[in-house]
Amino acid sequence: MVPSPPAPGAPSAVLPPTLLSSSEVAYPAGAAGEAKVLLDLVVSAEGAVLEARAIEGGEPFAGAALEAARRWRFSPATRSGAPVRARIRFALTFRPPPVDEPDAPPAAGPAGRAARPGPPPAPDEVMIRGQRTPPGTSSLTRAEVRQLPGAFGDPFRAIEALPGVTPILSGVPYFYVRGAPPGNIGYFLDGVRVPYLYHVGLGPSVVHPGIVDRVDLYPGGYPARYGRFTGGIVAGETTPPRPEWHGEGNIRLLDAGALVEGPFAGGRGTALVGGRYSYTALAVSLLAPEVKLDYRDYQARISYDLGPRDTLTLFSFGAYDLVGERENDRLNILFGAEFYRLDLRYDHGFGRASNLRTAVTLGYDQTRLPENRNAQDRLAGARVELTHPLREGLLLRAGADVMVDDYAIDFVGYTDPYDDDAKTLREALPPRTDVALGARADLVWRPLPGVELVPGLRADLFASGGATAVGLDPRVAATVGLARGVRAVHTLGLAHQPPSFIAPVPAINVGGLRGGLQRAAQASSGVELDLPAGVSATATVFKSIFFNMSDALGASGDGGDDEPEISPSSRSLGSSYGLELFVRRRLTSRLGGFVTYTLSRSIRAVGREKFPASFDRAHVLNLALASDLGRRWRAGGRFVFYTGFPRFDPDEGADELPPGAAEALAFRRLHPPRQPPFYRLDVRLEKRWQVTQTRWWSLVFEVLNTTLNKEIIENEPIGPVTVPSIGVEAGF
Secondary structure, rough: OOOOOOOOOHHHHHHHOOOOOOOOOOOOOOOOEEEEEEEEEEEEEOOOOEEEEEEEEOOHHHHHHHHHHHHOEEOOEEEEOOOEEEEEEEEEEEEOOOOOOOOOEEEEOOOOOOHHHHOOOOOOOOEEOOOOOOOEEEEEEEEHOOOOOOOOOOOHHHHHOOOOOEEOOOOOEEEEEEOOOHHEEEEEOOOOOOOEEEEOOOOOEEOHHHHEEEEEEEEEOOOOOOOOOOOOOEEEEEEOOOOOOEEEEEOOOEEEEEEEEEEEHHOEEEEEEEEEEEEEHHHHHHHHHEEEEEEEEEEEEEEEEOOOOOOEEEEEEEEEEEEEEEEEEEEEEEEEEEEEEEEEEEEEEEEEOEEEEEEEEEEEEEEEEEOEEEEEEEEEEEEOOOOEEEEEEEEEEEHHHHHHHEEEEEEEEOOOOOOOHHHHHHHHHHEEEEEEEEEEEEEEEOOOOOEEEEEEEEEEEEEEOOOEEEEEEEEEEEEEEEEEEEEEEEEEEEEEEOOOOOOOOOOOOOOOOOOOOEEEEEEEEHHHHHHHHHEEEEEEEEEEEEEEEEOOOOOOOOOOOOOOOOOOOOEEEEEEEEEEEEEEEEOOOOOOEEEEEEEEEEEEEOEEEEEOOOOOOEEEEEEEEEEEEEEOOEEEEEEEEOOEEEEEOOOOHHHHOOOOOOOOOOOOHOOOOOOOOOOEEEEEEEEEEEEOOOEEEEEEEEEEEOOOOOEEOEEEEOOOEEEEEEEEEOOO
């Protein structure tokens, strides 16, 4: 797994080791062909290699790489300017000497680069010692996501392949996490709340992948840093500022994107700008001239070191989406969404590993509805985050934040006071101001080798429309080493959330604290295994219980005649339980892949009725494989399978049951037949050219649902939802 989210201030204060000596390694005598070796190195605070082991690659190449690596010297990793011990991964590619140049010195260079003099290469992956993945967390690096077929190189689109995630519809990037609906899942980027993750029209995420360092999925029992959501948390962390010029870009069938970053003020500051623009409207207009479909996004960041321990960063990002229909030279908006964020943060490092971040966030969200009806949210917030080691093996993480959301509905040019739809909309989304004030703290305690305990508490005060509510969320997580390469992982926690809309939509919220807070109890227990050949495996059982849910979509019921009416204001009880399996060898390996499997049941109860959630899927399977074919060709495939939604009307045939057969009827309600299962196959093929040591370009062909399969929803075929992509990517 990859490291946990950096401590406050770490993105700009933590720098990885840099190789000072030459990376050239003599080609082993008697060897033949090309080979890749991946090394795991521990670099001391003085820059020496303390430990070295080969986690990929065979002999005699692995032995030659290890012998050379033990003599290498690095400039050490630093945290807040102080040198620290670090663990890194370093790739070497051995190439035989050209046959027409017998006297040429055989050498090995960093992965994908020629062995020739130049700037020392950066390590493939970096793990700062002391930062670990929180218990129960699934993470994917961008390097892996690039090789995942069907994700189109987008870290956020890869979430659906993780265990515990249940898709609503193939290709549509909305999902349930351990039974929690989309509206109960929180999205964050660098700790900043994001209203939605994906563009319309099966588009990519609203954040350029070049700025995303890692995406973490917390399905439950997450750290106290995250709150105000009773489902899972999807947290993206941006790449640290880099003090050299670099960039990347891509052109695909439906959109184009670019990102560039460079230093200024003698390297004390860095500036980044990136974004994407869709020309989908041009393609759609050829098939349906009356339809307009458009999206775009942007990211901009300026970081400046005020001193050796102080950094000021201004980060802004946003997105825009629009679906409309042209009629008589007029554009009728069917749906539009946009949001913008401006985050000013000040990071101060004090002591060897202590960091304090103070930040202020401003934002604007808007959803455009038909007939010029716009929902708007103007928001402002502030937060303080502290990471401080109390002593060896005991780390304190604490923070406080406040967020103010000002919601309004704007009826542009629409003044009919008797319009029933407008009245209903005003009642469902009344203008109001919501305030959320929170404080949290947890301890990362390592009392014994191989044992980590993380007790924590989060408290939130919610205020809206004269009403108030308090949520107290105790949480605890534990990792216990049972044997070498075997760990037990447990999480337990409570979570509170105000009423939520069925899906994350900007500025759409179902109305303050009416009906009270939603609540959830989340628990999981699992085992992690480190297997040979770089393979890891995790098996987890989980149980989530939901109280006072505003899940009108999942609790839509099963069609019984005596079923209570479901509305957006209705509340329900719910539960979800199951088993998750995750077997993985990094997709960046010469031959890598993973298997994720989720076996689960999700139940809802309204009044006296209990039934499966409308989007309950009993089985979800993802099988991915990626391979290095040589000569810079890579290919991969992903197989996706899941069972259908419940479809049976339990009252059908109820008259044929004998008197007193209430138990049989209740059993039929809980175990109805389902829609037919669905499967698809995604493929990816890439050819890469290395122009110089730092410049490259590649041609990528990728298709989601090459099998052209249709999904059955409510006995009607949908699709096929097939997304082809041919693109050119480049970077320096």
